[in-house]
Amino acid sequence: MQISRRGVLVGVAVGGGLVAAWTLRPRTFRTPLTPGRDEFAFDAWLKIGKDGVITVAVPQLEMGQGVTTLLPQIVAVELGADWRQVAVEPAPVSGAYANVPLAARWAPLWMPVLPGLANEPDDLLARRYAQEARFNVTAEGTALAAYELPCRNAAAAARAMLAMAAAARWDTSWEECTAEGGFIHFEDKKLSFAELVEEATRFTPPDPPPLLPEPAAEDPIFGLADAPTAFPRLDMPSKVDGTYLFAGDVRLPDMLYASIRHGPVDHAALSVMELEQAAGLQGLVRIVKGKRWLAAVADNWWAADQAAARMAPRFDVAEAVNSTTIEAALDEGLRRGVETRIAVRGEGDSLMEKTEVALRYDFAPVTHATLETTNATARYFDGRLELWIASQAPELAREAAAMALDISVSDVVLYPMPAGGSFDRRLEHDHAIEVALIAREVSKDAVRPVQLTWPRGQEFLAGKPRMPAAVLVSAKLGRGDGNFGSGGEIETLRVRMAAPASAKEFGQRLFGNKTSWAAIDAAQGQADPMVMDGAMPPYGIPNVALDHVPVRIGLPTGRMRGNAHGITAFVTECFMDEMAWKNGREPLSYRIEVLGGDLRLARCLQDVARLAQWDGGKDQSGQGLACHRIGDGDDAGRIACIATARRDGGGARVTRLTAVVDIGRIVNLDIARQQIEGGLLFGMGLALGSALEYIDGVPTTKRLGSLGLPVLADCPKVEVDFVSSKAAPFDPGELGVVVAAPAIANALYSATGLRIRRLPLFAEGL
Secondary structure: OOOOOOOOEEOOOOOOOEEEEEOOOEEEEEOOOOOOOOEEEEOOOEEEEOOOOEEEEEOOOOOOOOHHHHHHHHHHHHHOOOHHHEEEEEOOOOHHHOOHHHHHHOHHHHOOOOHHHOOOOOOHHHHHHHHHOOOOOOOOOOHHHHHHHHHHHHHHHHHHHHHHHHHHHHOOOHHHOEEEOOEEEEOOEEEEHHHHHHHHOOOOOOOOOOOOOOOOOOOOOOOOOOOOOOOOOOOHHHHHHOOOOOHHHOOOOOOEEEEEEEOOOOOEEEEEOOHHHOOOOOOEEEEEEOOOEEEEEEOOHHHHHHHHHHOOOEEEEOOOOOHHHHHHHHHHHHHHOOOEEEEEEOOOOOOOOOOOEEEEEEEOOEOOOOOOOOEEEEEEEOOEEEEEEOOOOHHHHHHHHHHHHOOOHHHEEEEEOOOOOOOOHHHOOHHHHHHHHHHHHHOOOOOOOEEEEOOHHHHHHHOOOEOOEEEEEEEEEOOOOOOOOOOOOEEEEEEEEEEOOHHHHHHHHHHHOOOHHHHHHHOOOOOOHHHHOOOOOOOOOOEEEEEEEEOOOOOOOOOOOOOOHHHHHHHHHHHHHHHHHHOOOOHHHHHHHOOOOOHHHHHHHHHHHHHHOOOOOOOOOOEEEEEEEEOOHHHOEEEEEEEEEEEEOOEEEEEEEEEEEEOOOOOOHHHHHHHHHHHHHHHHHHHHOOEOOEEOOEEOOOOHHHOOOOOHHHOOEEEEEEOOOOOOOOOOOOHHHHHHHHHHHHHHHHHHOOOOOEEOHHHOOO
16 A cells, blocks of 8 residues: 555545544544535545535635635546536544644644654654644645645545446446546446446445546646636635625624723733723623633624723733834844854855845834634533634634633534634634633523624734844855856855744744743743744855844734745845845846756746846836745745835835746646735735834734725736746745735835835835
8 A cells, every 4th residue: 555745545434434544554533524415425525415516625724825726626636527516615623634744844833842753744743743633724835735635535536436336337347437527438428426426335446546647737828827727716706796704704593792802912911990881881791801801792793892992991911012122122132142043054154254244124013914803703501612713723722712611622613614814813712712701601691602803903902913023134245256156146144033932932822822921931032943934045155044033022923924934035135136236236137146056946037027027127117126935945936026116205106016936836827826916915015014013012003094004006017927837836825925025125226226124114214
């Protein structure tokens, strides 16, 4: 039997039984799927009904990235199904859907002692942990790496069983039959899946499953980026007509609504509230007091929010956060903090006798600004909790809610809902704890479901922004002696980053269920390699040293779309651009000359220059260039972007964003394009706004309109094209995010002659 690198689900559980997930020895799980009437479950991934409908289970949160189309498409192609008869349902939490690649990637977070034993998908510990912990987490673009092969295996096994059923009728060999368009074919005969499915369940599939020679793929044609896909998104029609249900759209009989007020950041305790001010408010049902929050429950959300506001809760704060103290701590860390060396290339910085160039870059904390604020719905009865929630880490959310109520995890039922934007915001589960406690209090009067929705201001207050940072880049330049081209190339590079140990803090909250301040204490003084992801430049700089200075800033920070790459790409690409201009070099040719052996990134640079009609950024043309690579080797994703921008009052007007992307084999071209386009606009928002400023632990921003985000009228012309590749597929969701800001900053330098070394760009003005 062949055992794959990423894991294979083998065996078919039709209408019940067990699913076996193989490692060095097999693990069995109850079949996750429950067939409906006249429906048959094939393995953990698909059901086929007598009406011919193929339902695919998706164990990842749909948060706009299109995973509820990608995985069904993989199944449909391998099965030979008619796309018009493919449906989707969220998969229940199960070890059968373990996300092993992500578990390996996050080994330092769940196994901080000796994480090297579990940091590869091949490692037994990573697989065992992911299965035992039912680690169905959605993050880091790992859906294809984790689930493409299991989906193909399940579909191939089902296809073989359907072919066996047809072959038995025709008295021929099943290997001679083919599947296409929802039918099994042999010569001039054909039978539909619907006609064969019940008979197919009586056959045993071959082991290993007979995979098709080629996996699902769509080949891009350069210059024809708008070519239609054969697999339009399954969720698009309902999103267009408004019938698609997000977590905030849950409506249950006799449901109540809750609004909440949190204490200032960080370590606040509820002390005083004016309960009498809410008394008599029509519709008010109950007041619920938490240790660090106060919630009002009513028969409509407006009444609940009014009650919460009127009570004007006040909190005792152990360590109130201020932007001035955050900046001072980062500055002190950058200047005098003790660093830990994270990575080295070549001789590191040992050859840097003196610093020839030193530039500083600063980053403010930025918020996710999701369209749908944090919300969850819960019903508590007789020691059992039901949760309707959008969660990227559903099993960990269940565990946190169970712990808060002191009940067994088996007594928590979670119904996965899509998220109206996430950007990694839904990895946190504080709202699951809050709604569980509120539902328990409500149940003392009557068993009624309650939906908790945070107001926008509370989203800014209690959400976890992307970490702020201060970065110093130092370099020693070559002299054009033949080893370093025409002069100005970087011979030695040192990147020193002062930032909180944000990833480790996040890990303490997610896996340790710690409070934000306890997580900060646990990560105190620890270097965090993940906060410098992407800092090792793709260029052929012979000597590089990366240092992290862990800084305690008192502000709990979390993950965001792009994560550390949103900082490191800006640092690298702005620095490279500045070095090119400083040495009288054209930015494109300078980058390609020092790129080293990454021919795929060089191809992206050349193609984007042609597509955007790159003019070198001279004569105040307002064109700026940036590129970036996420990952290593053939499995990495690459992007090059040219922005066109100009000065506009006190800010900037971005008129065009052009990108060329290499993400290996493309499963769905339309979704890939959407992800890059959306990422570029999201990154534009991070470049021009999204920052939070804190005074006494409270953000000064309370509304989306105050974040400085681009509105529809500000959106530039966006052009995206792809490089055709047979390399392993790479998730495109974060590439556009991280490259937009440096491209815009470099464009503004071209337009104005001023360098901006801070994000958001206009914290210093133009």
